[in-house]
Amino acid sequence: MDVTIENLSLHYGDFQAVKDLSLDIADGESIVMLGQSGCGKTSTMRCVAGLEEPSAGRISIGGRAVFDADAGTRVPANKRNVGLVFQSYAVWPHLTVLENVAFPLRMQKVAKAQLREKALTTLRTVGLEDQADKSASALSGGQMQRVALARSLAMEPAIMLLDEPLSNLDARLRDDLRVELRRLQLDLGLTSIYVTHDQSEALALADRVAVMQHGRIAQLARPTEIYDTPASASIAAFLGVLNIFPVQPGTGHRLVSTEHPLELVSESAGLGDVPASVSIRPEHVRVTLDRDAQVANAWEGTVGVTVFQGATTRCSVTLDAGPVVEATLAGSAVNVFHPGDRVFVQVDARDVKVLPDEVPGIVPDLPAAEAPAELVGAGQAGE
The missing domain is CATH 2.40.50.100 (RNA polymerase II/Efflux pump adaptor protein, barrel-sandwich hybrid domain)
Known part of the structure; x- marks a missing residue:
């Protein structure tokens, strides 16, 4: 389903984590929100999920408003039909792999006759059908992340939200799962919002990359354009360009x-x-x-x-x-x-x-040390 974000703002006290942000995501499109910690990427995703209540703006999923500050619309997170995959696997170790994947189906009141087959079909999609009856605690980190992904896919979400799901894995496994995630997104036609600070991940997984700085989207473009023509020197530096030299004013x-x-x-x-x-x-x-x-x-x-x-x-x-x-x-x-x-x-x-040096209109905020405490640290709202 398509997602529309209009004039979204989010405050934590006096600190504004997201600033008048607007973004249209097409049905089946993969948007990667790329930026440093504290830039507002995770806060934006959490607003879409319903885990944060924005200060202003409007969010719709598949044409249905799930948040509208002016109209007073606030659909709770469990009514938005979004799949969530986080940095921590959040896999229940006391359950089997199959039981982990079947859990959201039980919450959806899927009939027992269909539940096991549907869970197995989803495990087959992520390549874990042969691990169905194993204890989740016996799995490797990469397998646990696949279980977390399968659990979200099983509920057939309108959109998939992924918050740095590969950052705890080793480099080779990250590379392999990037390819797998992209294959799944394309094969299933999933609309997805993926949050990361890793430029290689962003380029590999996105139809379009939204580079975020200081609570705003500084550049929104296809991966090749982001790589070849960054909109500012600060974006180029974040993308790994090591040779950046300030120059004197002039037009020659x-x-x-x-x-x-x-x-x-x-x-x-x-x-x-x-x-x-x-x-x-x-x-x-x-x-x-x-x-x-x-x-x-x-x-x-x-x-x-x-x-x-x-x-x-x-x-x-x-x-x-x-x-x-x-x-x-x-x-x-x-x-x-x-x-x-x-x-x-x-x-x-x-x-x-x-x-x-900077995209016009993108103004740096307070240093991270001066930002509110709830915004500091991996996996917190202000990322």
Whole structure:
């Protein structure tokens, strides 16, 4: 079912966790809300679930208003038909896997003759049919998360809400379950809202990514657009761009760093008086022993450290002009460049992106230490 959020606001005392947020989610669409702790992503999801009462705005699911501050509509969480999967598995260890999945079906008064078969069908969907009669306490972390997912799927929710469900798993298992979650979402046509601070997770699972900052959506776009053209330098930094250099005001294609005697050439022009920075992805940086005269940006420097990462090598180079540039090089460059080597760092003009420091209208809040206590900490309302 489709979900519409209109002018949603949520206050905790004097602190505003969500600020006049509007978002339309199509039937069967996967929206990932991506952002740092305290940005309002979990608070928004909890408002949709009915676990928080917004201060203002309207939320509808499948055309039915479940919250409307002006009309006084407040549908309780257990009447919204939403599936919830949290960071903690919340699996009952004293029950079998089948009993865990069957629990919401019992609450829905499903006939006993159908209950076991429906629960088994759902377990088959997540690949756990052969574990049905095992005690839930005997499962691995990844299996427990699948049980939690199956339990939510069994009730055939109108929408699925997932709050960092993979963050407690090891890296390999997270990668595997990302693929599995995306397959399920596509196969079942699930409308879903997925909350995470992990950019790789967001790019893998989303039809569209909503990057949240300070209680607002700073950028809403498809994963490829978010990755290729972040709307601000602060978003680029959050997405893992390591080379971000503030530049002096101007409108030309030749830019000057405000912190170092470093000139950069970009195909995009400066932004005038808007505070701006240039962003260079590490994979767009080339490290060479000789300078290519055809490259617009070429700076001499000294290798600081090289780190072998399997298919790639990360290389840090301190430029003679002062800044450190990070490069992600293909293959085992750790055997080519060593600390102390003199090299050239080269970047094409098309890969030097000029970005505003912040998206217009996105104003930072109080530091996290000054935010209300209930907003601080993983899994709490203010995330």
